[in-house]
Amino acid sequence: MSFEAGERLLKVLMAQKYHYRRGGDSVYMFNLSGLLREKGHQVAHFSMNHPQNIESEYEGYFTSELDFPALLDRRSLSAGWKVLTRSIYNREARDRMLSLIDDFKPDIAHFHNIHDHLTTSILDPLSQRGVPVVWTLHDYRPVCPNSNFLSGNQICERCLPGKFYNIFLHRCKKQSVAASLVAMLASYSDRMRGVYGRVRRFIAPSGFMKSKLSEGGIESERISVLPNFMDTGDYGVSDREGDYIIYFGRLSFEKGVDTLLRAFRGVESVRLVVAGEGPERKNLQELAAELNLASVEFAGFIKQPELRELVAESRFVILPSRWYENLPFSVMESMALGKAVVASEIGGIPEMVEDGVNGLLFPPEDQGRLREALQKLLAEPGTRKDMGRLGRKKAERLYSSEVHYQGIIDIYRELTQDR
Numbered sequence: 001m002s003f004e005a006g007e008r009l010l011k012v013l014m015a016q017k018y019h020y021r022r023g024g025d026s027v028y029m030f031n032l033s034g035l036l037r038e039k040g041h042q043v044a045h046f047s048m049n050h051p052q053n054i055e056s057e058y059e060g061y062f063t064s065e066l067d068f069p070a071l072l073d074r075r076s077l078s079a080g081w082k083v084l085t086r087s088i089y090n091r092e093a094r095d096r097m098l099s100l101i102d103d104f105k106p107d108i109a110h111f112h113n114i115h116d117h118l119t120t121s122i123l124d125p126l127s128q129r130g131v132p133v134v135w136t137l138h139d140y141r142p143v144c145p146n147s148n149f150l151s152g153n154q155i156c157e158r159c160l161p162g163k164f165y166n167i168f169l170h171r172c173k174k175q176s177v178a179a180s181l182v183a184m185l186a187s188y189s190d191r192m193r194g195v196y197g198r199v200r201r202f203i204a205p206s207g208f209m210k211s212k213l214s215e216g217g218i219e220s221e222r223i224s225v226l227p228n229f230m231d232t233g234d235y236g237v238s239d240r241e242g243d244y245i246i247y248f249g250r251l252s253f254e255k256g257v258d259t260l261l262r263a264f265r266g267v268e269s270v271r272l273v274v275a276g277e278g279p280e281r282k283n284l285q286e287l288a289a290e291l292n293l294a295s296v297e298f299a300g301f302i303k304q305p306e307l308r309e310l311v312a313e314s315r316f317v318i319l320p321s322r323w324y325e326n327l328p329f330s331v332m333e334s335m336a337l338g339k340a341v342v343a344s345e346i347g348g349i350p351e352m353v354e355d356g357v358n359g360l361l362f363p364p365e366d367q368g369r370l371r372e373a374l375q376k377l378l379a380e381p382g383t384r385k386d387m388g389r390l391g392r393k394k395a396e397r398l399y400s401s402e403v404h405y406q407g408i409i410d411i412y413r414e415l416t417q418d419r
Helices: 024-038 068-073 077-086 091-104 120-128 165-169 177-192 207-215 257-264 281-290 306-312 329-336 367-379 381-398 401-416
Strands: 011-015 042-046 108-111 133-136 201-204 223-225 244-248 271-275 296-300 317-319 341-344 359-362
Touching (some): 024 042, 024 401, 108 401, 165 177, 201 207, 207 223, 257 281, 257 367, 281 296, 306 329, 317 329, 341 367, 359 367, 367 381
Parallel strands (some): 011 108, 108 133, 133 201, 244 271, 317 341, 341 359
């Protein structure tokens, strides 16, 4: 099903806690809003006030800013109580959402990342007014209080299904008793209030995420798999290749860049560019020095379009993650640019990178297999270019804006046909 000429347009209410391009969830929300508006639909935003916010005609409905790190730094009972109460059930957000609903009168609400700041309290007025809710999940929060299936530096599924006390027992969130306690209480509160049973449709960007949500107790028939999207027309394919391969993304432990550096030892016929910032940068630079990797360049954070150009002229891209990646935008972008991808066989990555077709897969943290993959593609320029072309075709087929629009609008129409 899809909307055709003459059919009514929709009023869509988007809920996302950050109203600036802070991460992939915010970027997706803004891109989807733009796409819907291009098609003639009306879109309202509900978010939290913040100094970096993009202006919105609906910002008068936004909730007051909550800076949890600053509150916790006060180390006072009042600040602690504010964090505890407002990160579990935000009454201000609930009341302001009700005002927006009554003024905007949406046909449907579309949630993105709302936990901790807006909280699931905003579902209550939508339920009261009979507005159906769609929720695109950008992490695993409904079934993992820590959102990423990580406990310390290890993958952890102890909370499946519904055993949320484990986050507190193992201090999974920031290795903090307080943070883990709040996350546990929020998860139990959501379950006891029947929050997830009132969401009409969850959207999982990968089949892997759908499987984990199902294991966590959400009915599979209420989960649609729909990959995120990009305007593939904005990504040109270049035949030029520089003297480097590239990793681009956050420099954090779960991304596995240390595995890449160890695998790169002995593969120094080419440069390795590491583009990005994060808490592990200093440790990674020290590791590169320890391994005598003279051909590694830490380029830091690079803005678009310079980053896109840098990726376009690389020989291929590496994503050595050790956690359950969902649908990494870096892989989508690399495929759209016609680049082969060497990546960990984990999470949703194998749904994107088909081993031997548009890239190569290796077991997470297996530096030997990663080194073999790097050497293979470096030695076979024809193979990597063929893989890049197939990756581009797959990006056009699965990740284009028009394909995504049809998927979204079919879900919207199904849920609003009785309204």
